[in-house]
Amino acid sequence: MKLANFIGILFLFSCLFSNTIVKSCVKNETLPMVMITWDYENAITKAWDVIYNQKRSALDAIEEGCTLCEAEQCRKTVGFGGSPDENGETTLDALIIDGETLDMGAVAGMRRIKNAISVARKVMHHTKHTLLSGDLATEFAVKMGFKEESLTTNQSHQMWEDWKANNCQSNFWKNVEPDPKTSCGAYKSKNISDNDIRYEERVVASEDHDTIGILAIDLKGRVAAGTSTNGLNHKIPGRVGDTPIPGAGAYADQEVGAAACTGDGDVMIRFVPSFLAVELMRRGATPSAAAQEVINRIIKGSPKFFGAIIVMNIKGEYGVACNGEDYKKAPIQFPFWIANPISGKNLIFHECNNFL
Numbered sequence: 506m507k508l509a510n511f512i513g514i515l516f517l518f519s520c521l522f523s524n525t526i527v528k529s530c531v532k533n534e535t536l537p538m539v540m541i542t543w544d545y546e547n548a549i550t551k552a553w554d555v556i557y558n559q560k561r562s563a564l565d566a567i568e569e570g571c572t573l574c575e576a577e578q579c580r581k582t583v584g585f586g587g588s589p590d591e592n593g594e595t596t597l598d599a600l601i602i603d604g605e606t607l608d609m610g611a612v613a614g615m616r617r618i619k620n621a622i623s624v625a626r627k628v629m630h631h632t633k634h635t636l637l638s639g640d641l642a643t644e645f646a647v648k649m650g651f652k653e654e655s656l657t658t659n660q661s662h663q664m665w666e667d668w669k670a671n672n673c674q675s676n677f678w679k680n681v682e683p684d685p686k687t688s689c690g691a692y693k694s695k696n697i698s699d700n701d702i703r704y705e706e707r708v709v710a711s712e713d714h715d716t717i718g719i720l721a722i723d724l725k726g727r728v729a730a731g732t733s734t735n736g737l738n739h740k741i742p743g744r745v746g747d748t749p750i751p752g753a754g755a756y757a758d759q760e761v762g763a764a765a766c767t768g769d770g771d772v773m774i775r776f777v778p779s780f781l782a783v784e785l786m787r788r789g790a791t792p793s794a795a796a797q798e799v800i801n802r803i804i805k806g807s808p809k810f811f812g813a814i815i816v817m818n819i820k821g822e823y824g825v826a827c828n829g830e831d832y833k834k835a836p837i838q839f840p841f842w843i844a845n846p847i848s849g850k851n852l853i854f855h856e857c858n859n860f861l
Contacts, residue, residue, distance in 0.1 A: 535821030580715040585619050600730075610630070613637075614638050614743060673689035718730070730756060764816040800812070827839040
């Protein structure tokens with residue numbers, strides 16, 4: 506046998522039997538790839554430029570895409586100057602996950618710092634922790650060189666004043682006195698027995714929680730995920746939703762893929778939906794099937810919740826599922842962006858389940 510033929514055969518067997526070499530033997534034309542919740546065009550443009558034109562990492566693409574949305578106050582539900590709590594203050598949540606190492610960093614209820622996703626990345630890179638919260642997250646951010654400043658704007662202050670003038674409607678209290686449906690409080694616990702406690706499903710408008718979630722796979726095949734939000738409008742101070750919680754707001758695993766959520770975080774957090782989607786893919790589900798199964802699980806307990814999940818696997822396949830309806834009782838058209846070398850950037854609208 507000629508030496509050249511022998512070497513060729515060895516190379517073929519290496520490609521067939523080595524997971525490491527397979528990645529270099531077969532070029533995936535769908536990578537790099539970025540996927541973003543909602544119609545945040547500037548964010549997808551930024552993330553795509555970082556990962557495709559500049560050929561930087563998935564983590565860089567996520568940080569810079571989220572950072573732009575924070576600075577632009579996307580839908581007033583990301584970044585400063587939006588979603589004031591009951592005290593009129595805006596606080597920020599963010600999460601970033603490296604699927605290659607499973608390192609992650611997050612901040613929750615962070616006050617007076619505008620750069621939530623960048624602080625979350627500092628938590629990942631410079632601490633052995635995963636999540637920092639509240640004023641102590643702020644203190645950490647200042648140590649890392651971030652500027653401490655008010656997150657309140659004239660617009661967010663007016664939103665708070667209007668809410669108070671409307672008897673603090675809507676709010677998130679229950680089983681308290683005076684009646685939270687007609688009063689601003691101050692509230693105290695209502696004397697009730699266990700038999701009097703009833704689950705009250707609430708319907709929260711989609712515009713109240715438009716978290717940006719970004720999934721990315723870079724040119725080296727590295728998977729990452731991230732989220733950023735200012736939380737639920739008029740929330741009780743101290744409330745933390747799904748966004749900064751690993752496995753709930755987002756998850757990424759280099760062996761499988763990634764997922765991120767947006768919607769009613771108080772409901773979605775109970776199902777760790779992003780982790781569930783990744784695990785369903787690990788067991789063989791397609792991204793679309795995994796996304797729909799996650800939504801179906803949540804619907805069983807909360808049929809009127811609003812929420813969506815975006816999912817991608819390491820091959821560059823993706824899926825979306827959502828639940829919710831608009832004020833006309835019509836299914837919501839959930840927008841998301843997808844970008845890859847084959848199709849470029851595309852805004853897609855996915856029709857949600859209609860409160861099944």
